[in-house]
Amino acid sequence: MTAALSRMRDAPLVSASRLLAERGFYGIIWVNSDLAVSARYGDLVGFVDVGAPLTDSLLPFAGMEQDLLTLVNKPHSVLDVPSVTIFTKHDRTPRLNLAAVWSQSEQSILVLVSRAVLSSDLEVELNRQIRARLIAEADVVAKSVELQRANGDLQQFASIISHDLKAPMRELRFLADDADTLLAAGDIDQARQTLLAMRQQSRRMSDMMSSLLGYVTAAQRSEALEDIDTAALVTTIVESLPRPAGMTINIDGRWPKMTTLAALLDLVLRNLIDNAISHHDKDTGIISVAVVEEEEALEISVTDDGPGIPPEHQTAIFLPFRTLAAAGANASSSGMGLAIVERALSSIGGSINVASDAPKTRGTSFRVRWPKTISAMLKNRSTSPLAG
Amino acid sequence: MSAPAYKVMLLGQIGVGKSSIVQRLVFDRFETSYKPTIGVDVYRYEAEADDRPVPMIVWDSDGNLGDAMFRHVYLKEASAALIVGDITRQDTIDSMPAIAAAFRTRLPGRSVSFLVNKTDLWDGQALFDAELARDGELIFRTSALTGDNVKRAFAETAKAIVRRTA
Ligand SMILES: Nc1nc2c(ncn2[C@@H]2O[C@H](COP(=O)(O)OP(=O)(O)OP(=O)(O)O)[C@@H](O)[C@H]2O)c(=O)[nH]1
Numbered sequence: 125m126t127a128a129l130s131r132m133r134d135a136p137l138v139s140a141s142r143l144l145a146e147r148g149f150y151g152i153i154w155v156n157s158d159l160a161v162s163a164r165y166g167d168l169v170g171f172v173d174v175g176a177p178l179t180d181s182l183l184p185f186a187g188m189e190q191d192l193l194t195l196v197n198k199p200h201s202v203l204d205v206p207s208v209t210i211f212t213k214h215d216r217t218p219r220l221n222l223a224a225v226w227s228q229s230e231q232s233i234l235v236l237v238s239r240a241v242l243s244s245d246l247e248v249e250l251n252r253q254i255r256a257r258l259i260a261e262a263d264v265v266a267k268s269v270e271l272q273r274a275n276g277d278l279q280q281f282a283s284i285i286s287h288d289l290k291a292p293m294r295e296l297r298f299l300a301d302d303a304d305t306l307l308a309a310g311d312i313d314q315a316r317q318t319l320l321a322m323r324q325q326s327r328r329m330s331d332m333m334s335s336l337l338g339y340v341t342a343a344q345r346s347e348a349l350e351d352i353d354t355a356a357l358v359t360t361i362v363e364s365l366p367r368p369a370g371m372t373i374n375i376d377g378r379w380p381k382m383t384t385l386a387a388l389l390d391l392v393l394r395n396l397i398d399n400a401i402s403h404h405d406k407d408t409g410i411i412s413v414a415v416v417e418e419e420e421a422l423e424i425s426v427t428d429d430g431p432g433i434p435p436e437h438q439t440a441i442f443l444p445f446r447t448l449a450a451a452g453a454n455a456s457s458s459g460m461g462l463a464i465v466e467r468a469l470s471s472i473g474g475s476i477n478v479a480s481d482a483p484k485t486r487g488t489s490f491r492v493r494w495p496k497t498i499s500a501m502l503k504n505r506s507t508s509p510l511a512g
Numbered sequence: 513m514s515a516p517a518y519k520v521m522l523l524g525q526i527g528v529g530k531s532s533i534v535q536r537l538v539f540d541r542f543e544t545s546y547k548p549t550i551g552v553d554v555y556r557y558e559a560e561a562d563d564r565p566v567p568m569i570v571w572d573s574d575g576n577l578g579d580a581m582f583r584h585v586y587l588k589e590a591s592a593a594l595i596v597g598d599i600t601r602q603d604t605i606d607s608m609p610a611i612a613a614a615f616r617t618r619l620p621g622r623s624v625s626f627l628v629n630k631t632d633l634w635d636g637q638a639l640f641d642a643e644l645a646r647d648g649e650l651i652f653r654t655s656a657l658t659g660d661n662v663k664r665a666f667a668e669t670a671k672a673i674v675r676r677t678a
């Protein structure tokens with residue numbers, strides 16, 4: 125090949141290179157020691173201004189001035205910048221390969237600019253399809269993890285429905301049968317009583333349903349991060365909760381200012397303090413709401429001097445509806461408060477536990493770990509079977 | 513000779529909106545169709561810091577290069593990196609700190625910021641800045657579609673570069 129070339133006269137070589145340059149396959153730029161363009165050749169580099177600094181038009185070399193200068197007198201070094209497209213105000217170049225070398229004979233830096241091969245629309249389209257697919261696949265993986273979580277939620281939800289709502293449903297049916305019998309016997313007064321009981325029962329069930337909804341969505345509402353003063357938050361909550369005059373609530377510790385899920389923190393504190401008030405068996409008492417700030421979390425405790433919770437009941441109180449029996453038809457306590465709190469906390473990487481030594485000693489202490497940087501919110505996002 | 517231009521890299525996984533961001537920045541336009549970048553696209557942009565122009569050369573990179581990017585000549589002499597993630601694709605957000613770390617290993621001390629993009633598509637949960645920006649990177653919630661925060665991200669980067677090179 126080289127032998128063939130050298131046997132050629134220069135003329136065909138020159139005309140071939142001219143043809144290729146005119147067709148825009150390549151171009152050459154001569155660069156002086158000030159890194160200004162002294163000459164150019166070929167349509168492909170038509171956008172390069174002669175006399176101006178090289179980097180004014182060949183943007184990819186901006187910042188690489190030192191690297192260009194080190195080429196001087198080193199005929200074997202190359203500075204390659206492959207596959208670049210240069211955007212100007214009104215235009216863009218084709219995809220280019222840039223290679224700068226030193227020409228000993230011309231005592232100049234030469235930049236060879238060539239059209240990157242395969243810059244066809246076909247290649248771009250192929251890449252688009254491959255990448256679009258990669259993105260879609262990653263999405264499927266993420267969705268399936270989310271789906272598993274949602275399924276878990278759904279299962280739990282189904283079991284709550286079947287265990288806890290079945291009994292009151294059956295009760296409702298019995299009451300209806302009773303009413304039927306009483307009406308048949310002409311006992312209007314008793315029938316009316318029974319209808320009243322049915323109405324109460326159905327109201328109770330609808331309360332259960334709405335607190336169940338609260339429970340299921342506890343992990344996903346209250347999404348906004350806010351800059352808050354936790355001292356102000358806890359004070360507002362304490363002031364807003366109705367309680368007997370003899371019930372003292374102390375706020376202890378240094379409550380910091382922080383960026384956190386304010387509405388969720390409000391939900392947690394409100395439920396715990398409200399619980400401490402409503403489960404107290406006396407008209408006088410002391411409730412303490414305290415915080416200790418640790419490196420990664422706030423340790424919050426809500427401690428009361430009420431009757432306490434025997435160890436054997438301490439797990440059950442966090443389960444949905446488990447306190448229902450004890451609460452009776454008391455509509456204000458659907459037995460979901462602690463379950464909601466527990467669920468909300470676990471969705472943000474926090475936790476709650478309870479300490480009480482009843483009946484030996486009085487009093488209960490709930491301890492909450494509230495993370496300062498709430499870990500991987502998006503990852504723990506749980507999908508509710510009820511909400512949208 | 514014109515003022516030296518600073519080289520700024522747009523990094524991040526495929527399809528997160530790097531090209532859309534630079535197109536919004538330089539030409540104030542947006543295209544919904546996805547045209548992947550092959551190699552790099554290079555733009556000139558003039559940012560401003562304290563009322564003075566800061567010329568930038570923005571390198572919009574190919575998200576497909578992955579780690580190869582950090583061994584590539586493309587990164588040579590870069591003054592800053594803007595790392596882009598797509599808020600609707602958690603994995604692209606998760607990978608941002610690692611990209612930042614790789615960039616810093618190759619080019620210590622440069623300004624690095626995070627652009628959480630496509631916020632126009634998002635009404636979900638908040639992202640925790642502290643979780644993401646472990647090394648104190650600035651975080652911008654951007655949308656190439658609406659243009660939200662795009663200019664600001666580059667203005668802050670210009671400030672950081674000027675501060676460092678002053
Ligand atoms: N809604 C919305 N879509 C966006 C936004 N930014 C980019 N997109 C779309 O996302 C897709 C990918 O955007 P590109 O800018 O090409 O992504 P890229 O990061 O340059 O991708 P690669 O070049 O493959 O690395 C395109 O369809 C864009 O229209 C945004 O802020 N909002």
Ligand SMILES: [Mg+2]
Pocket residue numbers: 530531532547548549572573574575
């Ligand atoms: Mg791109």
